[in-house]
Amino acid sequence: MFAYVIGRLLATIPVMAVVAVFVFFLLRIAPGDPAAIIAGDDATTQDIENIRAKLGLDRPMLEQFALWCWRLMQGDLGISIFSNLPVTQLIAQRLEPTLALTVSTLLVAVVLAVPMGVLAAWKARSLADRVVMGFAVMGFAVPVFLAGYILIYVFSIKLGWLPVQGYRPIAQGLWPFVEGLILPSIALGTTYCALIARITRASMLEVLSQDYIRTAESKGLATPRVLLLHALKNSAVPIVTVIGIGIALLISGVVITETVFNIPGLGRLTVDAVLKRDYPIVQGLILVFAAGKVLVNLMIDISYAFLDPRIRY
Amino acid sequence: MPSSIPASGTEAPAAEAPPQGPWTFARRNPTIVIGGLLMLVLVGIALAAPWIAGDPLKLAPVNRLRPPSERFWFGTDQFGRDVYARTVHGARVSLVVGFSVAIAASLIGLAIGLLCGFYRTVDAIAMRIMDGIMAIPSILLAIALITLTRPGLWVVIAAIVIPEIPRIVRLTRSVVLTLRAQPFIEAAIAGGTRTPRLLLRHILPNTLAPLIVQSTYIAASAILTEAGLSFLGVGVPPEIPSWGNIIAQGRSFFLIAPWSILIPGAFLAVMVLGVNMLGDGLRDRLDPRLARRM
Numbered sequence: 001m002f003a004y005v006i007g008r009l010l011a012t013i014p015v016m017a018v019v020a021v022f023v024f025f026l027l028r029i030a031p032g033d034p035a036a037i038i039a040g041d042d043a044t045t046q047d048i049e050n051i052r053a054k055l056g057l058d059r060p061m062l063e064q065f066a067l068w069c070w071r072l073m074q075g076d077l078g079i080s081i082f083s084n085l086p087v088t089q090l091i092a093q094r095l096e097p098t099l100a101l102t103v104s105t106l107l108v109a110v111v112l113a114v115p116m117g118v119l120a121a122w123k124a125r126s127l128a129d130r131v132v133m134g135f136a137v138m139g140f141a142v143p144v145f146l147a148g149y150i151l152i153y154v155f156s157i158k159l160g161w162l163p164v165q166g167y168r169p170i171a172q173g174l175w176p177f178v179e180g181l182i183l184p185s186i187a188l189g190t191t192y193c194a195l196i197a198r199i200t201r202a203s204m205l206e207v208l209s210q211d212y213i214r215t216a217e218s219k220g221l222a223t224p225r226v227l228l229l230h231a232l233k234n235s236a237v238p239i240v241t242v243i244g245i246g247i248a249l250l251i252s253g254v255v256i257t258e259t260v261f262n263i264p265g266l267g268r269l270t271v272d273a274v275l276k277r278d279y280p281i282v283q284g285l286i287l288v289f290a291a292g293k294v295l296v297n298l299m300i301d302i303s304y305a306f307l308d309p310r311i312r313y
Numbered sequence: 314m315p316s317s318i319p320a321s322g323t324e325a326p327a328a329e330a331p332p333q334g335p336w337t338f339a340r341r342n343p344t345i346v347i348g349g350l351l352m353l354v355l356v357g358i359a360l361a362a363p364w365i366a367g368d369p370l371k372l373a374p375v376n377r378l379r380p381p382s383e384r385f386w387f388g389t390d391q392f393g394r395d396v397y398a399r400t401v402h403g404a405r406v407s408l409v410v411g412f413s414v415a416i417a418a419s420l421i422g423l424a425i426g427l428l429c430g431f432y433r434t435v436d437a438i439a440m441r442i443m444d445g446i447m448a449i450p451s452i453l454l455a456i457a458l459i460t461l462t463r464p465g466l467w468v469v470i471a472a473i474v475i476p477e478i479p480r481i482v483r484l485t486r487s488v489v490l491t492l493r494a495q496p497f498i499e500a501a502i503a504g505g506t507r508t509p510r511l512l513l514r515h516i517l518p519n520t521l522a523p524l525i526v527q528s529t530y531i532a533a534s535a536i537l538t539e540a541g542l543s544f545l546g547v548g549v550p551p552e553i554p555s556w557g558n559i560i561a562q563g564r565s566f567f568l569i570a571p572w573s574i575l576i577p578g579a580f581l582a583v584m585v586l587g588v589n590m591l592g593d594g595l596r597d598r599l600d601p602r603l604a605r606r607m
Contacts, residue, residue, distance in 0.1 A: 018445025026457060037461060137593070141586035143537055145544055145560060146578030153571055252452035256541050270453065271545050274460050282457050290448040 001305060008301045012294050019290045023283050024068050028061065038081065038277040054081060055279065077284035082276055087284035090269060097167045098254055098265035101188070104181045105250060109189040109196060110243065114232075116193075117200020117239075121208060122227055132197055139194030144253045148187035148260035155183060165262040180263075188257045192246045199242040203235035210234075236307045244300035251289055342598060348590030355584050359404040366398040369554045381572055388572040390563060399554040400577045406543075406555035407536045407584055410470055414535035415528040417474045422481020423524060427512050429482060430489025440486075443479040451476035452538060456547055464550045469542060473535045484527050488520045522599040529592035533585050540581050556581045 035052040036043070043051075049058075056064045071078070077087035120132035156164040162183055168176040207213065208231055216226045258267035266285060273281035339346045358365070372392045381388040387396035425443075429436040446454065455472035462468045492498055492515075501515050542548030543557025551558050556577040563573035 014441055015444045015448050018441055019448050022442075022445050022449075023457070027461065037463065137589065138582075138586065141533075141582045141589055143540055143578065143581055143585070145541075146575070146582055149560075149567060149571070149574050149578065152567075153575075157568065248447075248450055251450040252538075252541070255452055255456075256544060259545060270456060271547070274456050274545075274547050277460055279460060282453075282460055286449055286453050286457055289450050289453055293450065294448050 004305055005302055008298055012298055015294055016291060019287065020072060023286050024065060027055070027279060038279055051081060077287065078280040080281050081278045087280050090281060091266065091284060091288055094264060094266050094269045096169060097263045098267060100181060101184055101254060101257065101263060101265060102250060104185040105189045105192065108185045109193040113193040113196035114200050116197040118204055118227060118232060120201040121204030124205060132201065136194040136198040139190045142190055144187055144256045145260050147190050148184070148257060151183045151187055167263040184257050184261045184263065187260065188250065188253045191253065192250055195246050196239065196242055200239050203238040204231055207231045207235045237304060240300055240303055240307060244297055247296045248293055251293060342594050344590045345594030345598065348587045348594055351583060351587030352591060355404055355587065356408060358401055359408050362401045362405060366401040367395055369394065369398040369402040370552065387576045388570060390570065390573045391566045396573050396576060399559050400580055402554045403556040403559055403577055404580065406466065406549055406553060407539065407581065410473065410539040411532040411536040411588065413470045414473045414477060415532035418477040418531050419481055419524055419528040422478045423485050423520065426482040426485025427489060427516065429486045430493065431508065431512065439482065443482050446476060447479045449476065452541055455538060455542060459547050466549055466553065469539060469548050473538050477531050477535065480531065481524065481527060484523055485520050488523060489516055492516055492519055526592060526596040526600050529588060529595060533588040533592065536585055536588065
């Protein structure tokens with residue numbers, strides 16, 4: 001068990017190294033002169049030179065790379081071109097809303113999707129199954145912003161139940177905080193929920209056809225007990241895998257959801273940075289998001305060992 | 314599929330199925346037919362755009378923010394532009410992006426995947442790079458690529474292709490690795506077949522079925538990514554109407570003119586639904602092993 005966890009942990013190092021190298025060279029091998037593009041159309045030669053110096057592009061490639069790696073290992077992601085603030089500080093300021101949105105979406109999606117998938121598998125080929133599968137196929141096609149605007153239109157404008165947009169930090173009280181997260185979480189969670197429901201159903205269907213389920217039923221165990229303890233527990237590995245794969249989807253969706261609902265998180269920071277072509281921020285955000293994704297995958301890998309004790313690498 | 318290749322796990326059972334009429338086909342494969350029809354209609358609309366709709370860029374401030382009516386089927390936006398004309402023209406961008414990304418990502422991914430499955434050194438290096446690319450959320454990678462170049466349709470396509478390549482590489486590689494252990498490949502190697510011929514003649518045809526299925530899903534995700542990028546203002550330039558940038562431009566007038574967001578959004582959802590249904594149907598038909606796993 002311990003060796004497995006250490007092994008997985010070590011396996012994340014080359015992935016992050018590749019991401020770091022990739023991000024570094026992306027700026028250097030980009031077609032055209034990145035400094036000129038970042039500076040914009042009406043920049044003077046001096047402006048371009050300044051940006052080039054700021055990005056370190058005026059020094060030899062190897063020296064740049066060594067410096068970048070050295071700083072990265074110390075947790076220094078560089079300095080924003082426009083605000084002159086350290087990128088780590090900018091990211092830290094915007095972290096809370098994004099983290100809150102991601103966690104609440106994860107909760108909403110899993111809490112809705114797993115029972116839906118279990119129900120669909122249990123009552124396979126019934127009306128309930130068709131409704132759940134219909135939702136799964138539709139939900140996967142609805143873009144986050146469409147879901148977001150429909151929800152705003154119905155629940156905020158027509159019914160007036162929830163705030164239209166915006167985010168309140170948890171420090172301002174629990175209800176305002178939760179209230180602002182309900183619609184964004186549902187909008188962002190729709191696709192994710194569809195994906196999990198579908199896999200839960202498929203995985204449950206496979207387990208439900210096993211002999212030990214028939215045994216459990218024939219010895220008179222109550223249906224909920226068979227479904228949850230015998231079947232769901234054994235279908236957990238594929239479900240957890242998809243929850244992990246979906247995190248990637250979720251992170252991409254966060255950027256769009258934050259724009260729809262005006263949430264000042266990392267997604268907004270990304271979009272603002274891109275529109276101003278503030279490359280150090282974009283670079284830092286890619287590293288942070290990639291690290292988040294790698295971390296989630298690591299936790300998923302470790303959870304396998306608990307969910308299925310037979311797994312040993 | 315050429316008859317010289319013995320049956321393997323990935324071969325479609327459809328090859329042996331008796332010939333069937335169109336109605337039987339439709340009854341047995343409802344998802345392919347519904348998805349295919351949706352796509353046909355949307356492709357038709359996109360191709361006929363210049364004839365069935367007016368100028369999507371024509372400004373008419375007199376008619377600004379009109380609700381849907383007989384004259385403006387989908388209403389007008391804040392500049393008085395016809396949302397119907399813009400939506401119909403927007404279908405073109407989505408389709409071009411979906412098709413180009415699916416084809417480019419499949420071809421590049423297939424080439425890398427075949428090499429990875431056959432050469433260990435290529436495999437070791439390429440798979441580490443793929444792991445790295447996969448760790449970066451696709452929309453962020455696309456955004457980063459776009460930050461460094463000037464906006465344009467082809468830049469957007471290239472930026473979406475790169476994050477999609479690893480999916481194809483991993484798929485092709487896994488199929489190749491399974492195939493390599495098959496007796497007919499061993500026989501071909503023992504018979505002195507050279508590697509290029511082995512790859513093209515014996516391995517490649519067997520990767521096609523799962524590849525077609527996967528590239529359909531990539532088309533769907535590319536269409537959504539393009540819409541997302543254009544919505545964020547980093548995608549297709551505003552002078553080319555795309556569903557994403559129509560929605561982005563309608564944002565500030567959402568309360569007064571919700572149609573300029575909801576209608577292109579609904580078209581986008583229908584297109585993605587059509588492509589996904591086509592993918593599900595093709596998967597059930599071409600790749601039954603995968604179908605059972607889903």
